[in-house]
Amino acid sequence: MEESGNKESGNKESGNKESGNKELEMVCVVAMARNRVIGDGTGLIWHLPGDLKRVKALTMGCPLIMGRRTWDSIGRALPGRLSIVLTLNTRWSAPDAVPVASMEAAISAGADWLQAQGQGERRIILFGGGEIYAAGLDYCKVIEATIIDAEPESGVRFPRFDENEWQDSCLESMASGEDYPAFHYHRLVRKTPPADLIPKS
Numbered sequence: 001m002e003e004s005g006n007k008e009s010g011n012k013e014s015g016n017k018e019s020g021n022k023e024l025e026m027v028c029v030v031a032m033a034r035n036r037v038i039g040d041g042t043g044l045i046w047h048l049p050g051d052l053k054r055v056k057a058l059t060m061g062c063p064l065i066m067g068r069r070t071w072d073s074i075g076r077a078l079p080g081r082l083s084i085v086l087t088l089n090t091r092w093s094a095p096d097a098v099p100v101a102s103m104e105a106a107i108s109a110g111a112d113w114l115q116a117q118g119q120g121e122r123r124i125i126l127f128g129g130g131e132i133y134a135a136g137l138d139y140c141k142v143i144e145a146t147i148i149d150a151e152p153e154s155g156v157r158f159p160r161f162d163e164n165e166w167q168d169s170c171l172e173s174m175a176s177g178e179d180y181p182a183f184h185y186h187r188l189v190r191k192t193p194p195a196d197l198i199p200k201s
Contacts, residue, residue: 024111024197026139028126029058030158031146031183037155038130041069045155048183050174051146058144059125061117063110065136066127071097081125082113086132103135107197124197134159138195143188149181165191 031051032038039045056078063082066074068089077083077096084098084106092099098113100106110124126136137159143166166188176182 022120022122024107024114024122024124025141026107026124026126026136026194026197027058027062028133028137028140028143028145029055030128030133030143031148032158033148033150033152033155035151036158036160037150037152038128038133038158039073039156040154041129041156045152046148046150046180046183048146048148048174048180049177051183054146054185059127061119061121062123062125063113064125064127065103065106065110065132067129067132068092070128070132082110084109086135103139107139111198130156130158137161139197141190141194143186145186145188146183147186148183149176163188167191 030038031046031048033045037045059078060080063084064078065084065086068085068087071083071085071094077094082098083096084100085092085094086101086103086106087099088101089099090101098109100109107124114121114124126133126140167190168186168188171185171187173184174182
């Protein structure tokens with residue numbers, strides 16, 4: 001991804017809480033290498049200073065749509081958010097998790113939870129992993145990406161997408177440290193409307 005000269009705060013949230021009447025919006029939150037690797041199938045490959053704090057700021061008060069492996073890598077529900085777990089195992093359950101069998105059911109559960117909260121928040125977060133990103137990316141208006149200066153030879157990858165369809169801004173760049181590579185916060189905004197989260201009747 002190309003870096004632009006547009007520098008903004010890396011912790012500025014992409015979703016606004018300006019109006020309770022704002023339409024639902026799906027935001028993808030992802031950390032990936034230059035070659036789109038996001039993990040090894042069990043969890044994150046990198047531990048980047050400040051990144052978890054940024055993810056918390058971006059996702060607080062929102063429902064998170066994730067897969068089983070992402071749930072397992074976290075190990076618990078994150079405070080102040082709803083964990084919606086996409087799984088085909090109808091027997092699966094976990095404390096404070098909402099299991100669903102389809103992306104449509106996940107979106108519906110997220111919309112219902114936001115309405116019940118009554119806080120005016122309208123963002124649903126696409127939280128990973130690879131199959132979940134692939135299933136939900138068409139619904140996303142915004143991608144909040146941490147791009148790591150690395151290219152692992154193998155691993156789970158973020159789905160391919162046409163970068164020409166997105167306006168890409170580099171918000172902030174971080175230098176490498178002793179045990180982590182340099183990384184960059186990008187915000188990508190889709191140039192055309194995404195797929196409808198709630199089908200029009």
